[in-house]
Amino acid sequence: MFTSTLRLYCTAVQRLVAFIGRGVSILMPMIALVIAFEVFARYFLNKPTIWAYDLSLFLSGYLAALGGAYAQQRKAHINVDILYLSVSANVKRIFHLVSGALAIFFMAVVVLVSIDKFNEALNFNYRRMSEWAPPMHHFWMMLIVACSLLILQIISDIINDLYHLVTGRDLVPVSDEDAEDDNGN
Amino acid sequence: AEHNWRFANLYTRGTAFGEVYGNLAKNIEEMSNGRIKVKMMYAGEGVDTKGILGAVKSGLITMGATFQPMNAGELPAGIVEVGLPGGTADVGELSVLFHEKGWNEVLTKAYGEQGLVYLDPYIQPPVYLLTKKEIKSVEDFKGLKLRAPGAYGKFVRNLGASPVSLTWSEIYTGLATGVIDGSIGSNLIDHRDGNHVEVAKYMYRLPLAGAQVLPVFVNQKAWNKLPDDLKAIVKAATAVHAREQMTKSRLWESEAIADMEAKGMKWSPAPSAEDKAAWTKAGESLWDEYSAQDKHSKALIDILKKQ
């Protein structure tokens, strides 16, 4: 029962993070399109927009921040693996626990201050400084979501590591979904 | 020290303006006999220039000096405070506006709402526009692509130009290659520092706004911890700072002009009376727009209209 609850949690987080991580990649062509349009509007129509500058920044901010959890899931974040590669799998798992605790602490800090900023942005109607002046509150909400996803993903990784340390078995068998993405490489 | 403060400003270490802010920090320390210790944070040192306002609100930085257009979305009244396009350059007139006609009270409230104590503002030289081509009449603005953020963007659009959003570090390249035809700088000294005259020669005679009024503010909680005598000392030090800003910035402005002229800067011809009228009109039409956006802006502009 306990094991299946853990497994359910890990699978659910896996799906959620992968869904959002893959979803935000659609922002990439949008960023390019927005900026290309701005260049077109300015150079050929002599009518620069007031929105392209901020919009492209919002989109890239969303892309970068929300992709963090998916990168964690795919073990894509960069680490210095000199000692790390030379230790056994179980020592690695213990290392993960320490790293995970530090990362969760960091992300929790970001979530907490972002909640404050979100409320402040709502109360005072904070906007970007530009003529377009789009509201800022959703950016802080996005950071709350992005960092919470990272926390969920790291907790899932920690559960997997702990489970393996205690039982010697994998909690969730390595899924085929991971392999699927690598085809493009 | 009894009070350890951090004071952030927009200028880099070692620049002339940076030194003036450094002197304010030093003065507070000296005048308080070391009871307040002030650590200067220059541009790029810990807090991004646009983030100073927020950092002082939260108490990360105790005291800040900023350029209000950078925070137009957070504290819209600051845009009116710094000087709307078409505003006055008369220092005496500005002083009356702030100290006698009630701007200080309105701004104290606007900053106070966000957890900031508004100290005596100071005056810096006005905003000017640099263009690649000579501007012979206001008509020449039609179709020009000008890097002019926020309020200044709306102003140049009223003159028929197209405001372009461009990040500061791309202005030089943008002018050199012709992505933009001109750019405004926060004052003539900044134009000199950015070396923009190398790639755009013509300075327009009329400033976009008159003199600029800039704020110094302190985190509310840190301020409340000060006993009355120290509060008085900080206020006295900001008054000294305001005078130093006034005298030094005038001197530096004329030095900057000389430097730029030596590098080939030219002034566009003096505008005609009609040009001046068109210029003022382009500015005034923005008043109502800003008034409608924010209650403190409205209070400030109402006072301005009564003059």
Place this chain on the structure above:
Amino acid sequence: MEIELLTGVLLLCILVAFAIGTPVGLALGGIAMAIGYSTWGEGIFNIVPSTFESILFSFILLAIPLYIYMGQLLTRSGIGDAMFNASQLVIGKVRGSLAISVVGVCSMIGAMVGIIGAGIMTSGSIALKPMLERGYDKRLALGVIMAGGGLGILIPPSVPMIMFAASTQNSVGKMFIAALVPAVVTIVLLVTYIVISCKINPEKAPLGTGAEAKMTPEQKFRTLRDGLLSVLLIVAVLGSIISGIATPTESGAIGVVGAIILAFFFKRFRFGLFKSAGLETAMLVSVAMWIILGATLFSNFHLLMGVQDMVAGFTSDLGLPPLGVVIMMQLVMLLLGFIIDEFIIVLMCAPLFTPIVVDLGFDPIWFGILMILNIEIAVQTPPYGFALFYLKGIAPPDVTMLDIYKSVTPFILIKLLVLILCLLFPDAVMWLPNKIMG
């Protein structure tokens, strides 16, 4: 806590976190917040919003996603390879010729981008795969990418150069021109090194498999045509910058549109390719940005605690001869590369050091070029440097950090040689700008 002690504690924590393999960005951010909390209290958490806002709203950094995306589209559609296939058709018989073509392509990319991250990750996206596929030594390939990508801040336009000129009131144009000779010297030395090291170790750079020789004339023609068209895209992007159509950052978007058009033209456009390029770019961008976020948080905390005063105190009153002072400053900047990024090094050191150097009778433009050369080295010197992490991000999964360290070492030495040459022979830097601008 004294700043010296604090710096020691911070560096120690980094070493431990790096040793146990904590992701770099999360480690740096987490350490800054944890140490900050224990020395300052929870007030330090307020450093997060201004840091995150300034990084995520930096238009300059948008060059990173745009140029990587362009690179990914070119590579995945096979257009990028066409460039190298064509070069192999022409100079394939020269050992190491592919690496030499890569240096050439990197130089062109360097002329488009103005920041280090975009230079390295774009060069890596386009040029790493062709080298590895042809059996080039992994380390040689990675080192070439790093050395070539780093040219992004040495070949104009360059954001750090603009920042240097502004904060010391010097001519940007003069800086840009002064960088040309050192850039050419660097490129020549890189090519020389590649040729010599491939002569000594031929297995590092296998000659073509002979595929080119077996091609029919029609295939040869097609390869050359495809290669030429893809080079044309780079030329077009460069042209859009020079002709004032777009800024260097925006031109990345023009490159993306151009790459898509070329893919259609070559009938290589598939929706799957479009999707996988987007996914891969998103991942790379996210990884790079989280490193920048954590590292900036770390350096902002360190700056708030006063590391800049430590640097200022360190270089004054040492009683060294003039050139000794300049060398000391170079060492300080190399060390700063451990903890802060290219922009902050310039913002902090340019106004601190330049007046001293000018007082000693040196030319500020010369010193500025030394600073740029230095930063190029500082950000890729092991164990810690942004550029190292960017390179690992773009490298295949089996590449370890140790591979990266080893691969960059000879190229760092070359760049150090250029720095020393420019230090000892100021005329090499100043001759061209003095001739052109007087």
